[in-house]
Amino acid sequence: MRFMMLMIPKDYGKARPGAMPDPDAVRTMMRYNESLQKAGVLLALDGLHPASMGARVSFPAGKPKVTDGPFPEAKEVVGGYWMIQVRSKEEAIEWARRCPCSDGEVIEIRQVVEMSEFPPDIREAAANAGLSTPEA
Secondary structure, eight states, X not given: OEEEEEEEOTTGGGOOTTOOOOHHHHHHHHHHHHXXXXXXXXXEEEEOOOGGGOEEEEOGGGOOEEEESOOTTOSOOOOEEEEEEOSOHHHHHHHHXXXXXXXXXXXXXXXXXXXXXXXXXXXXXXXXXXXXXXXX
């Protein structure tokens, strides 16, 4: 099973463009990332620039509307992610518990929907689109 672990750093929604983490925190996090890799569960990971450098596209009345960051109404902003492959949600939780987070940081764990979970008609529609999917 694949799970995405979403890092939600405290106050990241208020971070200024170009904000950088503390080098000691990065070294600590890299050791954690290395442990995921050595265990063979890490598929991908990335950190994200602050929301102040991003944009949101919403669709009021079905028409696209672009809003540049920061987003004052946002209470939580994703700062990065890990994509892992483990045997269960419980194992994903155990990996998240080992993360060297600071007070107020949160890791949200979400299982990836696999193509095999969809009914045949949806799998067929996806296959006919010609896009490659992990379980197509």
